[in-house]
Amino acid sequence: MFEPPSGPGIRLDSGVTRGSIVSYHFDPLLGKLIVWAPTRAAAIDRMKRALDDFVLLGVRNNIDFLRRVISTGDFMNGKLDTGFLDRHRELFETGNTIPAEVFLVASVGGAPSSNQATFNDVWNSGPWRNA
Secondary structure, three states: OEEOOOOOOEEEEEOOOOOOOOOOOOOOOOEEEEEOOOOHHHHHHHHHHHHHHOEEOOOOOOHHHHHHHHOOHHHHOOOOOOOHHHHOHHHHOOOOOOOHHHHHHHHHHOOOOOOOOOOOOOOOOOHHHHO
């Protein structure tokens, strides 16, 4: 399922649209979410709303990670440099929660047929990724 955010000051640059098939051969950069607002604080609030409105099911993505990043005090205050992620190792801790959307999709999707290929991890599922 793919429902990108929209509204004033929100833009998504992407080659993916609703109904696109994203196989394990996809480029990991499916899209770039861009927001604009008159102030940094307003832009961060707009980005939070855009990330909350973004629905992307079926492929691993970094939407939750980006929510955590833009919610840090350092990000809000513009204290960014190449050591940002090293200083904020807690951003990589995701917990063990499973989003409600996963249960919803699993309950209506059924099991894959025996002739359908399944891949447990799209990031490591192709031999070209391990070259």
